[in-house]
Amino acid sequence: MHFARPLIAFFLALVTFSSAATYSNPLKTKDGSDPHIAWSGGYYYLMTTTWSNLQITRAKTLNGLKTGETKVVWTDSTSSRCCNVWAPELHYFDGAWYIYYTAGNSANLDGQRPHVLKGGATPWDSFSYLAQLTNTWGIDGSILRFSSWGNYFVYSCFSGSLQSLCIAPLISPGQIGTSKVLSTPTQSWEKVGNPVMEGPAAMYHGGKTFLAYSASYCWTSSYSLGLLTWNGSGDPASSSSWSKTGPFLTSANGNYGPGHNGFFQSPDGSQIWNVYHATSNSGGACDGTRYTMGQIVNWNSDGSPNFGSPAKLGTSLTGPAGE
Numbered sequence: 171m172h173f174a175r176p177l178i179a180f181f182l183a184l185v186t187f188s189s190a191a192t193y194s195n196p197l198k199t200k201d202g203s204d205p206h207i208a209w210s211g212g213y214y215y216l217m218t219t220t221w222s223n224l225q226i227t228r229a230k231t232l233n234g235l236k237t238g239e240t241k242v243v244w245t246d247s248t249s250s251r252c253c254n255v256w257a258p259e260l261h262y263f264d265g266a267w268y269i270y271y272t273a274g275n276s277a278n279l280d281g282q283r284p285h286v287l288k289g290g291a292t293p294w295d296s297f298s299y300l301a302q303l304t305n306t307w308g309i310d311g312s313i314l315r316f317s318s319w320g321n322y323f324v325y326s327c328f329s330g331s332l333q334s335l336c337i338a339p340l341i342s343p344g345q346i347g348t349s350k351v352l353s354t355p356t357q358s359w360e361k362v363g364n365p366v367m368e369g370p371a372a373m374y375h376g377g378k379t380f381l382a383y384s385a386s387y388c389w390t391s392s393y394s395l396g397l398l399t400w401n402g403s404g405d406p407a408s409s410s411s412w413s414k415t416g417p418f419l420t421s422a423n424g425n426y427g428p429g430h431n432g433f434f435q436s437p438d439g440s441q442i443w444n445v446y447h448a449t450s451n452s453g454g455a456c457d458g459t460r461y462t463m464g465q466i467v468n469w470n471s472d473g474s475p476n477f478g479s480p481a482k483l484g485t486s487l488t489g490p491a492g493e
Protein backbone atom coordinates (compact mmCIF):
# COMPACT_ATOMS: atom_id res chain seq x y z
CA MET A 171 0.00 0.00 0.00
CA HIS A 172 2.94 2.32 0.50
CA PHE A 173 3.18 2.99 -3.28
CA ALA A 174 -0.54 3.69 -3.76
CA ARG A 175 -0.46 7.40 -3.11
CA PRO A 176 2.37 8.23 -5.60
CA LEU A 177 0.69 5.98 -8.18
CA ILE A 178 -2.62 7.78 -7.78
CA ALA A 179 -0.83 11.10 -8.06
CA PHE A 180 0.89 9.87 -11.21
CA PHE A 181 -2.39 8.84 -12.86
CA LEU A 182 -4.07 12.08 -11.79
CA ALA A 183 -1.21 13.98 -13.40
CA LEU A 184 -1.65 11.94 -16.60
CA VAL A 185 -5.39 12.62 -16.69
CA THR A 186 -4.82 16.32 -16.03
CA PHE A 187 -2.18 16.51 -18.71
CA SER A 188 -4.22 14.69 -21.36
CA SER A 189 -7.39 16.71 -20.74
CA ALA A 190 -5.74 20.13 -20.94
CA ALA A 191 -7.03 21.60 -24.20
CA THR A 192 -4.21 23.13 -26.17
CA TYR A 193 -4.03 24.18 -29.78
CA SER A 194 -1.75 26.10 -32.08
CA ASN A 195 -2.26 28.24 -35.15
CA PRO A 196 -2.84 28.07 -38.03
CA LEU A 197 -6.08 26.09 -37.87
CA LYS A 198 -6.20 25.99 -41.68
CA THR A 199 -3.19 26.66 -43.88
CA LYS A 200 -4.52 26.91 -47.46
CA ASP A 201 -7.69 28.83 -48.33
CA GLY A 202 -8.00 29.95 -44.72
CA SER A 203 -9.39 33.39 -45.69
CA ASP A 204 -12.50 35.00 -44.19
CA PRO A 205 -13.02 32.31 -41.56
CA HIS A 206 -16.19 31.79 -39.54
CA ILE A 207 -16.81 29.24 -36.80
CA ALA A 208 -20.06 28.14 -35.19
CA TRP A 209 -19.99 25.84 -32.15
CA SER A 210 -23.02 23.60 -31.91
CA GLY A 211 -23.91 20.16 -30.59
CA GLY A 212 -20.35 19.20 -29.66
CA TYR A 213 -18.65 20.37 -32.87
CA TYR A 214 -16.86 23.40 -34.18
CA TYR A 215 -17.97 24.08 -37.76
CA LEU A 216 -15.44 26.10 -39.76
CA MET A 217 -16.12 27.76 -43.10
CA THR A 218 -13.63 29.84 -45.11
CA THR A 219 -13.42 31.33 -48.60
CA THR A 220 -12.60 28.51 -51.05
CA TRP A 221 -13.56 30.62 -54.15
CA SER A 222 -15.38 27.97 -56.22
CA ASN A 223 -17.71 26.31 -53.68
CA LEU A 224 -18.79 26.24 -50.04
CA GLN A 225 -17.14 23.78 -47.67
CA ILE A 226 -17.61 22.97 -43.99
CA THR A 227 -14.96 21.39 -41.77
CA ARG A 228 -16.00 20.06 -38.39
CA ALA A 229 -14.14 18.76 -35.33
CA LYS A 230 -14.69 18.35 -31.60
CA THR A 231 -11.69 20.47 -30.65
CA LEU A 232 -10.24 23.64 -32.09
CA ASN A 233 -6.95 21.91 -32.81
CA GLY A 234 -8.89 19.05 -34.43
CA LEU A 235 -10.08 21.42 -37.18
CA LYS A 236 -6.63 21.04 -38.78
CA THR A 237 -7.52 17.47 -39.71
CA GLY A 238 -11.30 17.75 -39.38
CA GLU A 239 -13.91 16.07 -41.51
CA THR A 240 -14.56 18.30 -44.55
CA LYS A 241 -17.36 18.27 -47.09
CA VAL A 242 -18.43 20.47 -50.00
CA VAL A 243 -21.94 21.66 -49.17
CA TRP A 244 -22.62 23.87 -52.20
CA THR A 245 -21.56 24.47 -55.78
CA ASP A 246 -23.60 26.54 -58.21
CA SER A 247 -23.58 26.69 -62.01
CA THR A 248 -25.96 29.68 -62.20
CA SER A 249 -23.78 32.25 -63.97
CA SER A 250 -24.71 35.20 -61.71
CA ARG A 251 -23.55 33.37 -58.58
CA CYS A 252 -21.24 30.63 -59.80
CA CYS A 253 -17.96 32.17 -58.94
CA ASN A 254 -15.81 34.24 -56.59
CA VAL A 255 -17.57 32.52 -53.72
CA TRP A 256 -16.51 34.33 -50.54
CA ALA A 257 -16.96 34.66 -46.81
CA PRO A 258 -19.52 31.98 -45.84
CA GLU A 259 -21.04 32.12 -42.36
CA LEU A 260 -23.39 29.76 -40.51
CA HIS A 261 -26.29 31.37 -38.61
CA TYR A 262 -29.23 29.75 -36.81
CA PHE A 263 -32.87 30.91 -36.83
CA ASP A 264 -35.97 29.08 -35.55
CA GLY A 265 -34.80 25.49 -35.90
CA ALA A 266 -32.65 25.76 -39.03
CA TRP A 267 -29.13 26.71 -40.01
CA TYR A 268 -28.48 29.13 -42.86
CA ILE A 269 -25.30 29.94 -44.77
CA TYR A 270 -24.84 33.61 -45.69
CA TYR A 271 -22.18 34.04 -48.38
CA THR A 272 -21.04 36.22 -51.27
CA ALA A 273 -20.87 35.14 -54.91
CA GLY A 274 -20.88 36.62 -58.39
CA ASN A 275 -19.98 35.98 -62.00
CA SER A 276 -16.74 34.66 -63.49
CA ALA A 277 -15.80 37.79 -65.45
CA ASN A 278 -15.11 40.29 -62.66
CA LEU A 279 -16.05 41.28 -59.11
CA ASP A 280 -18.74 43.80 -60.09
CA GLY A 281 -21.46 41.17 -59.72
CA GLN A 282 -20.68 40.24 -56.12
CA ARG A 283 -23.96 39.90 -54.18
CA PRO A 284 -24.95 38.44 -50.81
CA HIS A 285 -26.81 35.13 -50.99
CA VAL A 286 -28.29 32.71 -48.46
CA LEU A 287 -28.79 28.94 -48.34
CA LYS A 288 -31.21 27.15 -46.02
CA GLY A 289 -30.15 23.99 -44.18
CA GLY A 290 -31.55 21.77 -41.45
CA ALA A 291 -31.46 21.30 -37.70
CA THR A 292 -27.67 20.82 -37.61
CA PRO A 293 -24.96 22.53 -39.70
CA TRP A 294 -24.07 19.11 -41.08
CA ASP A 295 -27.46 18.71 -42.84
CA SER A 296 -27.81 19.51 -46.55
CA PHE A 297 -28.45 23.03 -47.89
CA SER A 298 -30.62 24.42 -50.67
CA TYR A 299 -30.64 27.85 -52.31
CA LEU A 300 -32.92 30.39 -50.61
CA ALA A 301 -32.30 33.93 -51.88
CA GLN A 302 -30.15 36.77 -53.14
CA LEU A 303 -30.35 39.58 -50.59
CA THR A 304 -29.43 42.75 -52.53
CA ASN A 305 -29.52 43.95 -56.14
CA THR A 306 -26.46 46.11 -55.66
CA TRP A 307 -22.82 45.28 -54.89
CA GLY A 308 -22.54 43.71 -51.47
CA ILE A 309 -20.13 41.33 -49.78
CA ASP A 310 -19.38 39.75 -46.38
CA GLY A 311 -22.96 39.64 -45.10
CA SER A 312 -23.48 38.81 -41.44
CA ILE A 313 -26.21 38.88 -38.79
CA LEU A 314 -26.61 41.37 -35.96
CA ARG A 315 -29.20 40.55 -33.27
CA PHE A 316 -31.00 42.76 -30.75
CA SER A 317 -33.55 41.61 -28.19
CA SER A 318 -35.43 44.90 -28.49
CA TRP A 319 -34.93 45.81 -32.15
CA GLY A 320 -34.90 42.41 -33.86
CA ASN A 321 -32.36 41.10 -36.36
CA TYR A 322 -30.34 43.01 -38.94
CA PHE A 323 -28.25 42.09 -41.96
CA VAL A 324 -24.90 43.91 -42.08
CA TYR A 325 -22.58 43.82 -45.08
CA SER A 326 -19.92 45.72 -46.97
CA CYS A 327 -21.33 48.07 -49.62
CA PHE A 328 -20.26 51.12 -51.60
CA SER A 329 -21.14 54.61 -50.41
CA GLY A 330 -19.93 56.64 -53.38
CA SER A 331 -16.36 55.50 -53.90
CA LEU A 332 -15.96 54.33 -50.30
CA GLN A 333 -16.22 50.66 -49.42
CA SER A 334 -18.36 50.99 -46.29
CA LEU A 335 -20.70 49.06 -43.99
CA CYS A 336 -24.42 48.88 -44.74
CA ILE A 337 -27.26 47.67 -42.52
CA ALA A 338 -30.82 46.51 -43.24
CA PRO A 339 -33.55 44.94 -41.10
CA LEU A 340 -33.73 41.17 -41.62
CA ILE A 341 -37.40 40.60 -42.41
CA SER A 342 -36.91 36.83 -42.68
CA PRO A 343 -33.75 34.74 -43.15
CA GLY A 344 -34.01 35.28 -46.92
CA GLN A 345 -35.31 38.85 -47.11
CA ILE A 346 -34.04 42.25 -45.99
CA GLY A 347 -35.67 45.67 -45.73
CA THR A 348 -34.23 48.98 -46.87
CA SER A 349 -30.45 49.27 -46.60
CA LYS A 350 -28.72 52.27 -45.05
CA VAL A 351 -25.05 53.17 -44.83
CA LEU A 352 -24.00 52.45 -41.24
CA SER A 353 -20.40 53.66 -41.32
CA THR A 354 -17.85 54.92 -43.84
CA PRO A 355 -14.03 54.66 -43.63
CA THR A 356 -12.96 58.04 -42.26
CA GLN A 357 -9.95 57.20 -40.07
CA SER A 358 -6.39 57.05 -41.41
CA TRP A 359 -6.10 53.39 -40.31
CA GLU A 360 -9.19 52.56 -42.42
CA LYS A 361 -7.76 54.07 -45.60
CA VAL A 362 -4.36 52.40 -46.12
CA GLY A 363 -4.14 51.23 -49.75
CA ASN A 364 -7.86 51.93 -50.24
CA PRO A 365 -10.63 53.15 -47.94
CA VAL A 366 -12.27 49.89 -46.79
CA MET A 367 -14.70 48.64 -44.18
CA GLU A 368 -15.68 44.98 -44.65
CA GLY A 369 -16.18 41.66 -42.88
CA PRO A 370 -18.58 42.82 -40.12
CA ALA A 371 -18.93 40.42 -37.15
CA ALA A 372 -21.29 40.97 -34.20
CA MET A 373 -20.44 40.22 -30.60
CA TYR A 374 -22.46 40.51 -27.38
CA HIS A 375 -20.90 40.74 -23.92
CA GLY A 376 -21.78 42.25 -20.54
CA GLY A 377 -24.99 43.75 -21.91
CA LYS A 378 -23.13 45.50 -24.73
CA THR A 379 -23.39 44.98 -28.48
CA PHE A 380 -20.31 45.31 -30.64
CA LEU A 381 -19.76 45.11 -34.38
CA ALA A 382 -16.16 44.35 -35.34
CA TYR A 383 -15.10 44.82 -38.95
CA SER A 384 -11.96 44.87 -41.07
CA ALA A 385 -10.30 48.11 -42.14
CA SER A 386 -7.95 49.12 -45.01
CA TYR A 387 -7.04 47.22 -48.18
CA CYS A 388 -6.16 43.54 -47.82
CA TRP A 389 -2.95 43.85 -49.92
CA THR A 390 -1.38 45.90 -47.11
CA SER A 391 -0.03 44.95 -43.69
CA SER A 392 -2.38 47.60 -42.24
CA TYR A 393 -5.47 45.38 -42.70
CA SER A 394 -6.78 45.04 -39.11
CA LEU A 395 -9.93 45.21 -37.00
CA GLY A 396 -12.06 48.21 -36.17
CA LEU A 397 -14.91 48.22 -33.69
CA LEU A 398 -18.34 49.84 -33.61
CA THR A 399 -19.98 49.91 -30.18
CA TRP A 400 -23.74 50.38 -29.94
CA ASN A 401 -24.83 53.10 -27.49
CA GLY A 402 -27.49 50.81 -26.03
CA SER A 403 -30.61 52.78 -26.94
CA GLY A 404 -30.49 54.38 -30.38
CA ASP A 405 -31.84 52.91 -33.64
CA PRO A 406 -29.21 50.29 -34.66
CA ALA A 407 -29.65 51.32 -38.32
CA SER A 408 -28.60 54.89 -37.49
CA SER A 409 -24.87 55.60 -37.61
CA SER A 410 -25.22 58.06 -34.71
CA SER A 411 -26.07 55.13 -32.39
CA TRP A 412 -22.55 53.71 -32.78
CA SER A 413 -19.05 54.88 -31.85
CA LYS A 414 -15.92 53.78 -33.66
CA THR A 415 -12.56 52.69 -32.17
CA GLY A 416 -9.47 51.03 -33.61
CA PRO A 417 -7.28 49.69 -35.01
CA PHE A 418 -7.09 46.39 -33.10
CA LEU A 419 -5.38 43.07 -33.77
CA THR A 420 -2.69 44.67 -35.91
CA SER A 421 0.19 42.81 -37.63
CA ALA A 422 2.52 41.06 -35.14
CA ASN A 423 4.87 38.13 -34.69
CA GLY A 424 5.18 37.39 -38.40
CA ASN A 425 1.41 37.54 -39.00
CA TYR A 426 0.44 40.36 -41.35
CA GLY A 427 -2.92 41.93 -42.13
CA PRO A 428 -4.96 40.04 -39.53
CA GLY A 429 -8.67 40.48 -40.01
CA HIS A 430 -11.94 39.38 -41.54
CA ASN A 431 -12.93 37.75 -38.31
CA GLY A 432 -15.81 35.84 -36.82
CA PHE A 433 -16.78 35.22 -33.19
CA PHE A 434 -17.79 31.96 -31.56
CA GLN A 435 -18.43 30.72 -28.04
CA SER A 436 -16.35 28.21 -26.09
CA PRO A 437 -18.14 24.85 -25.61
CA ASP A 438 -19.04 25.79 -22.01
CA GLY A 439 -20.42 29.16 -23.15
CA SER A 440 -18.13 31.13 -20.82
CA GLN A 441 -15.74 32.63 -23.39
CA ILE A 442 -15.92 34.47 -26.69
CA TRP A 443 -13.33 33.47 -29.28
CA ASN A 444 -12.11 35.26 -32.36
CA VAL A 445 -11.35 33.46 -35.62
CA TYR A 446 -9.59 35.50 -38.31
CA HIS A 447 -7.10 35.21 -41.13
CA ALA A 448 -3.57 36.55 -41.54
CA THR A 449 -0.70 36.12 -43.99
CA SER A 450 3.06 35.65 -43.68
CA ASN A 451 3.47 38.12 -46.58
CA SER A 452 4.64 41.47 -45.15
CA GLY A 453 2.73 43.22 -47.96
CA GLY A 454 -0.57 41.66 -46.90
CA ALA A 455 -2.68 39.32 -49.05
CA CYS A 456 -6.16 39.10 -50.55
CA ASP A 457 -5.77 35.57 -51.93
CA GLY A 458 -5.93 31.95 -50.81
CA THR A 459 -2.51 32.07 -49.16
CA ARG A 460 -4.10 33.51 -46.03
CA TYR A 461 -4.33 31.12 -43.08
CA THR A 462 -6.90 30.75 -40.29
CA MET A 463 -6.07 31.78 -36.71
CA GLY A 464 -8.09 31.28 -33.50
CA GLN A 465 -7.67 33.32 -30.33
CA ILE A 466 -9.58 34.09 -27.13
CA VAL A 467 -11.15 37.54 -26.66
CA ASN A 468 -10.22 39.12 -23.32
CA TRP A 469 -11.95 42.08 -21.67
CA ASN A 470 -10.78 45.48 -20.57
CA SER A 471 -11.98 46.98 -17.27
CA ASP A 472 -14.32 49.35 -19.15
CA GLY A 473 -16.13 46.36 -20.70
CA SER A 474 -14.57 46.72 -24.14
CA PRO A 475 -13.02 43.70 -25.87
CA ASN A 476 -9.26 43.18 -25.87
CA PHE A 477 -8.33 41.42 -29.10
CA GLY A 478 -4.66 41.00 -28.18
CA SER A 479 -2.05 40.18 -30.80
CA PRO A 480 -1.71 37.28 -33.22
CA ALA A 481 0.75 34.83 -31.66
CA LYS A 482 3.68 33.42 -33.65
CA LEU A 483 2.55 30.42 -35.66
CA GLY A 484 3.04 27.14 -33.82
CA THR A 485 2.84 28.61 -30.31
CA SER A 486 1.01 26.22 -27.98
CA LEU A 487 -2.03 28.05 -26.56
CA THR A 488 -4.77 27.12 -24.08
CA GLY A 489 -7.90 26.02 -25.91
CA PRO A 490 -11.52 27.04 -25.39
CA ALA A 491 -13.06 26.27 -21.96
CA GLY A 492 -15.11 23.12 -21.93
CA GLU A 493 -13.25 21.17 -24.60
Ligand SMILES: *[C@@H]1O[C@H](CO)[C@@H](O)[C@H](O)[C@H]1NC(C)=O
Pocket residue numbers: 401402403404405408409410411412
Ligand atom coordinates in the same frame (compact mmCIF):
# COMPACT_ATOMS: atom_id res chain seq x y z
C1 LIG B 1 -27.87 56.85 -28.74
O1 LIG B 1 -27.90 57.39 -30.04
C2 LIG B 1 -29.12 58.04 -30.39
C3 LIG B 1 -29.00 58.49 -31.82
O2 LIG B 1 -29.14 57.41 -32.70
C4 LIG B 1 -29.41 59.17 -29.46
O3 LIG B 1 -30.64 59.76 -29.77
C5 LIG B 1 -29.41 58.66 -28.03
O4 LIG B 1 -29.55 59.75 -27.14
C6 LIG B 1 -28.12 57.93 -27.71
N1 LIG B 1 -28.22 57.32 -26.40
C7 LIG B 1 -27.21 57.36 -25.55
C8 LIG B 1 -27.44 56.64 -24.23
O5 LIG B 1 -26.15 57.91 -25.78
